[in-house]
Amino acid sequence: MQSKIATGGVTTAQKQDAPREEDNAVKQESSQEEASVRRGKTALSGYAMYTVLFFVTVSTILIYFWKYHKSMVWDCDGVYQHFNSFVYYGKYLREILKNLWENHTLSVPMWDMSIGYGADILTTLNYYAIGDPLALLSVFASPEKAEYMYAFVVVLRLYLAGFSFLLYCRYHKNENVPSVLGALTYCFSGFALFVFSRHPAFVNPMVYFPLILIGIDKIFSGEKPWLFIWMTAVSAISNFYFFYMICVLMFLYAVVRYIKLFGGIRLKELLGWLLKFIGYFAVGIGIAAVTFLPSAMYVLNTGRMEAGNSVPALYPLSYYGRLAGDFFCVDYTSPGSRYYTVLGLVPLLLAAVFVLLVKRKKNTDLKAGFFLLTVFLLFPFFGHVLNGFSYVSNRWIWGYDMLLSYILVRVYPQLFRLDKTEKRVVLLLAVLYGAVVLLIPGHGTAHSRIAVAMLVILCAVIALCGSLKNRRWMTVFFYAMTIGGVGLNAWFLYSPQQTDYIGTFRTAGRPYKMLTTASECYPVKELGDTGDFYRYDSYGIVAHENTAMQTRMYGTDFYFSVSNGNVNRFFDELGVCIRVEQMYDNLDGRTILDRLAAVKYFVVKEGKEAFLPYSYDTKAGGNGKYAVYESGDILPFGxxxxxxxxxxxxxxxxxxxxxxxxxxxxxxxxxxxxxxxxxFNDQEPQITVTAGEGVQVNGNTFTVSHDGAAVTLDFTGVGDSETYLMLEHVVYEGSADNFSLLVTMGSTEKKIPVYTPRHSFYSGKDDFMCNLGYNIEPQTQITLKFSKAGTYTLDDLYVVCQPVENIDGxxxxxxxxxxxxxxxxxxxxxxxxxxxxxxxxxxxxxxxxxxxxxxxxxxxxxxxxxxxxxxxxxxxxxxxxxxxxQTPYLKTGILISLFSICVFFSLQLLDRRIKTV
CATH class of the missing domain: 2.60.40 (Immunoglobulin-like)
Structure with a gap:
């Protein structure tokens, strides 16, 4: 027996046990530290593995740009919007810094006369560069070398998209292997392959969204809301358009997570959570108000938001017919790409979906998300809503890609624990799905056959993997299939022997020249006219919109996603033939409009002088391709x-x-x-309409039986005048969602592009007054050709002759x-x-x-x-x-941002004081 000795109420035995308890505590603490170190090393190895595999995978895409000497600048929007904005932003930032360094003054230009007819810099370029943290790197690249920095940033966005997904997986304590697999399938999804160099800003939400979801989960877990607040702010600052989509999807995520965590909806608790999230969200939005408020208010005033696009109940049958195959085929010519339903995912993701479906009682939250977002893809209404209630577009599909990639992460451990029945069902689903894809007419392509074969092989391996004890080889196999799937998609997308997407990108070294020396405005700049303010106009050439931004001149063209509503109103009222309300190239060669715009020089292609307006009769210069003519009768600025x-x-x-x-x-x-x-001295001569082959005329209704059919309008014109063809309220009934009207008079030929309410570019334009040029001799005949078969109805069709005799006076x-x-x-x-x-x-x-x-x-x-x-x-x-x-709402936005930043730091200070207490 142990004897007790009076030692302050502690027995000898207790004294003997005390060191052991201390040792245990030390051991436990040491064990926790070792576990933490192991987790850190595991996470680090995951990030390292992702980095290595990312560069291996991205090389399967970049090799096409290198092999075919292509830049990463897409032909149209890429050159004149995205790359142009990137170069402009770099110059803009350097000028601000130079002024700050040399003159010790902070001068931030807010208006630029070289953008269209003058435009706000922030609200015009926020969609493309200003506010995007990565676009700040443009400051380090000279305009001539900006193409290389642009390419670096394009690839960096892809890397960061996968990295942020990996962070999300690590936060939820997922294993390394599936997390890296998911990160690769996410950042190399078909959507990402399609847009990462075509529309680089479209990848930004892929970077922000996983981090916002971590922020939501932190709040639900009682952790700090700082990440949620700041990522909300960054997303809102970067791009208001995608921020809207992020908001919708993160709300859906929060609802699903709430139900998952709390097992249902309890109104009293739900209200508390809702108010908490609204509060944090408001702080984030407030921090971003400096750019978000001016940009949001500006875009709400554009005609594009009020176009009244048609939203059908269902997509065309061709869309549904191709959807199954498009799941792992990237085809930018498919019906789905028209609505941005660009999936092109690796077969491993579809195999993961099959595993998800056979596990009935597991991952109910993922199943709910999968069925919900799949329904979103099936009905145009959801594409309409998620596109800001504008035209139907599924540009939110990056959210679907993240969901599918995370399904892979979550079900990956279950691949090794499927019972025999589940394995057979997974394999059967793969075979049936493959059969459906290959049996649909038009789907039996080499791409779909290989993808189906990969899917069946994957599911067959999954069916056998339970008997394989070494997971390392399975890991290698899944990595190889993932990289191979991305490489397969890249081959069929980019290769000239396939859909030749690489052919739509500009030759290396060419993009900046297209914005400067190769543009039609450069011969005007070479004139060296540094006198009073003047504009240049052009016609009959391939327009190079926005090039005046780089040459520091003043033109009549513009092409950005948001435009000044006053300019659109001007074009609408005067019936100026422009493509869409956010893209215009010229003033249609109308003498009066050129006078009012202070147009001094007019540019045409050599030999196309028929497009010259009245009074532009002096050739001032040219470069062999473009000729510049000058008018001596212009109006000044003011x-x-x-x-x-x-x-x-x-x-x-x-x-x-x-x-x-x-x-x-x-x-x-x-x-x-x-x-x-x-x-007024305009005249409307009587016209006689003669129908050509394939056209039936009944009043102002033209029934066209085949593409390219035409009618002839005969009239007695007026000399020394401009001649116009007026078409009022053009309504088209036919299978096409857009068409063009080709109008010819003598050597002048003009095309009027028209979009129906079914087209994404529709902006409500249906009145057109087409200028067929100035002629000294009276004109007598106009040919009107219809590009598409269908029925064309007009309220009125007539010819207008506009004498120029009064214009000079x-x-x-x-x-x-x-x-x-x-x-x-x-x-x-x-x-x-x-x-x-x-x-x-x-x-x-x-x-x-x-x-x-x-x-x-x-x-x-x-x-x-x-x-x-x-x-x-x-x-x-x-x-x-x-x-x-001063940019409208900028001052208000700055004040809101400063106040919100103060609120943020007050919340942090309050949190520290509570901890101290």
């Missing part, structure tokens, strides 16, 4: 009207009369000027009193003017609420004039005029 035209009076005019009215009186909502006594009146000593600087325009009577000063730049005017130092009201330009009514006398620009 001309004046002595008379006004009320909006009501203007609205009652025809498009031909409207453009004449714009030379005689300022169209303004508010004006004290006397009303203009308008004079009316121009001279507007030039009587003009703005003198005009100077342009960052966000500021100054000049002086002397008037003998009240007049409306009109500045030929797109109107924006961001401009403020000061006349002789006192504030003065600016307003939109002539539909899209900027006007300022002045009293008689000598005046100094100053215009100052």
């Amino acid at each position: 001309y004046t009207y002595a008379f006004a035209v009320s909006p009501e009076q203007f609205a009652a005019l025809t498009p031909a009369q409207k453009q004449q009215a714009l030379l005689q009186g300022a169209v303004a909502e508010e004006s004290s000027l006397p009303e203009a006594k308008l004079v 009316q121009t001279e009146k507007l030039r009587a009193d003009v703005l003198q000593e005009t100077e342009f600087s960052d966000n500021r325009i100054t000049g002086s003017i002397s008037l003998d009577s009240p007049k409306m000063l009109v500045l030929p730049m797109a109107y924006s609420d961001g401009w403020s005017a000061y006349v002789d130092g006192a504030p003065q009201k600016l307003q939109g004039v002539n539909l899209m330009y900027t006007g300022l009514e002045l009293e008689p006398g000598e005046h100094s005029v100053e215009l100052v620009y």
Whole structure:
């Protein structure tokens, strides 16, 4: 027996046991530290393995760019929008830093006259560069070498997409092997292969979304909300368009996670969670308000948001017929790609889905997400909603890709624990699915056959893997099948022997030249005209939109996703033939519109002088490809009207009369000027319509039986005039969702592209007044050719002859009193003017609420004039005029951002104090 000795209430035995307890505690703590170290090493090895395999996999794509000497700049949007914005942003940042370094002043330009008819820099380029953290790297690349930095950033986005997915997997304590597999299938999904160099910004949500989901899970777990707040802010700052999709998908995720964690919906608790998330979300949005608020408000005012696109109940049958095969085939020509339903996933993901389905009582949250998002792909309504209630587009499909990749991660351990029945079912599903794909007409391609074979082999191996004891070989096999699947998709997508996607990318070293020396505006720049403000216009050439941004000139073209609604209103009212409301190349060669826009030079292809407007009869230069002609009768930046035209009076005019009215009186909502006594001299000759083969004419209805059929319009024209063909309210009934009308008169041929409400680019345009050019001799015949078979109905079809005899005299009146000593600087325009009577000063730049005017130092009201330009009514006398620009809602956004950042740090401080207490 042990004897007790008085030792302060502790027995000798207890004393003897105490060291052992201390040893146990030390051992336990040491064990925890070792486990933590092991987890850290495991995580590190996972990131290292992902990095190695990423570069192995991405090489299966990059080899096509290297082999065929291609840049990573896509032909159309890639050159003139994404790459152009990247180069512009680099110059923009360097100029700000240079000014800060040399002059010790922070000057941030907010308006650029070289973007369209003048545009806000932030709201125009937020969709492409400004706000994207990775785009900041553009500051380190010279314009001539920017192509290489652009390519680096393009690949870096892909890497970060997989890396953020891996972080999500590690947060949920998933194994390394499936996590790396999932990261690879996610960042190399068909959607990513399709857009990563075509529309680089489309990969950004793939980077942000997994991190936002980690933030949501941290909040549910009682951890800090900091990640959720900041990733919400970064997503909102980066791109308002994809941020909307992120918001919808993260809400769905939060609902599914709530039900999973709490086993159902309890209203009292749900309300508390909802308020908590709303609060954190509001702080994140508030931090982003500096860019998000101006951009969101700007895009809400574009015509593209109000186009009224048609949303069918179902997709075309061809869409559903190809969907099964498109699951692992990347074909940018398929019906699904039209709606951005670009899947092209590796077969391993479909095998994982089969395993998910056979495990009835497991992963109910993943099953719910899979069925929900699959339904979203089947009905156009969801593509409409997730695209901001605009046209139908499944650009949210990256969210579906993440779900499927995470299904692979979660079911991977179960691959080795399937019973015999489950294995047979998985294999049977693979065989049946493969049979369906191969039996559908048009699906028996080499791509689909190989993909189906890979799927069946995978499922056969899964059926056998339970008997294989060495998982290492299985891991190698799955990695190889994943990389092989990506390589297969890359081959069929990029290879010239297949769909030749690589052919749509520009030759290495070419993109920056296309924006500068190879553009049609460069011969104008080579003239060295550094005098007063002027614009150039063009026609009859392949347009190079937005190139004026790089050459620092002023043009009449524009192509960005959001545009000034005032410019669109101008084009609509005057029936100017443009493709879509966010893309316009010229002013259709109309003399009056060129005068009002201060167009001094007009560019045509050599030998295409038929496109030249009236008065552009002096050849000023050229480079053998493009010829530059100059007009000696133009308006400066800042001309004046002595008379006004009320909006009501203007609205009652025809498009031909409207453009004449714009030379005689300022169209303004508010004006004290006397009303203009308008004079019109346009004529509408009688026309005779003769139907060609394949066309039946019944009044203003044309029934066209085959593509390319035409009608001839005979008339007696007027000499020394411009001739227009007017088409009012064109309605098409047929199988196509877009068509073109080819209009020919003599040597002048113009194409009017028209989109129906079923097309994603539809913006409500159905009135067109096509200018067929200026001719001294009377014209007598126009041919109208229909590109698509169908029925065309018009409210009216007629010819307008617009004599030019009054134009010079009316121009001279507007030039009587003009703005003198005009100077342009960052966000500021100054000049002086002397008037003998009240007049409306009109500045030929797109109107924006961001401009403020000061006349002789006192504030003065600016307003939109002539539909899209900027006007300022002045009293008689000598005046100094100053215009100052600030991005609308920017100041409010800055204040909200500063306040929200203070709230964020207050939350952190409060959290620390609670911990201390």
